[in-house]
Amino acid sequence: MNRLETLLENKRKNLLAVYFTAGFPKKDSTVEVIDALCAAGADIIEIGIPFSDPMADGVVIQHSSNVALQNGMNLRLLLEQVAEGRRRNPDTPFVAMGYLNPIMQMGAESFFENAKEAGIDGVIIPDLPFDIYMKEYKEISERYDIPVIMLITPETSEERIRLIDRYCRGFIYMVSTASTTGARDRFSDDAIDYFKRIDSLGLRHPRLIGFGISNASTYNDACRYSSGAIIGSQFIKLLESEPSPLTAAEVLKTSIGAGAL
Numbered sequence: 370m371n372r373l374e375t376l377l378e379n380k381r382k383n384l385l386a387v388y389f390t391a392g393f394p395k396k397d398s399t400v401e402v403i404d405a406l407c408a409a410g411a412d413i414i415e416i417g418i419p420f421s422d423p424m425a426d427g428v429v430i431q432h433s434s435n436v437a438l439q440n441g442m443n444l445r446l447l448l449e450q451v452a453e454g455r456r457r458n459p460d461t462p463f464v465a466m467g468y469l470n471p472i473m474q475m476g477a478e479s480f481f482e483n484a485k486e487a488g489i490d491g492v493i494i495p496d497l498p499f500d501i502y503m504k505e506y507k508e509i510s511e512r513y514d515i516p517v518i519m520l521i522t523p524e525t526s527e528e529r530i531r532l533i534d535r536y537c538r539g540f541i542y543m544v545s546t547a548s549t550t551g552a553r554d555r556f557s558d559d560a561i562d563y564f565k566r567i568d569s570l571g572l573r574h575p576r577l578i579g580f581g582i583s584n585a586s587t588y589n590d591a592c593r594y595s596s597g598a599i600i601g602s603q604f605i606k607l608l609e610s611e612p613s614p615l616t617a618a619e620v621l622k623t624s625i626g627a628g629a630l
Contacts, residue, residue, distance in 0.1 A: 372461070374538065376412060399416070409622050410622070464493060554587070579600075
């Protein structure tokens, strides 16, 4: 098992993954943000690969992606910076999140090989169809020991969910809503019903809930019905408003509950 799977095996509840976009707010911010999140005690760090058309992301993450691209961030530089972050932080799992286009431009084989060398422990590709994963990516991901983490939504069929649970590794990314990413004050009743429905399926893989986690209420609801939560937009806002990544990480820690990180 790699770092991610070792964590998931040993800690099944109250996990917190924090997303940020590499190259935001500055081109050379990546290592400093990784250091800050590790110091604050994040369980998993999700590193966003900036892309010009991040279709699943709301305005906050879209903005961070645009700024990162304007700063000159690209996939090769991201992996170089992640490698430095890994040297400084050997234990925390890193998950890269990015769309297919930049990965295809590098080449799937080259991407996974370089990601492995940089210390990446998992990959999230929101626009990778499950059948293409099975045909073209599963064997490569297993060869480099980097799980491809698949997303499910309230509209995903039980049949597809069980296929993901059977054939994928790592955790299942539960998208809380059919809309794009973005912080919310509370989850709707429909979202809670969805969490309960998936929780009742008895899946073998842990699940983390993302999209809309912004405060103690939403974090606690996510943890109640899954293994933990993924926070993105809220942390991106803090990175832009707070004086340093470390301050942003500490403010996030306070906002979701002092014991969460």
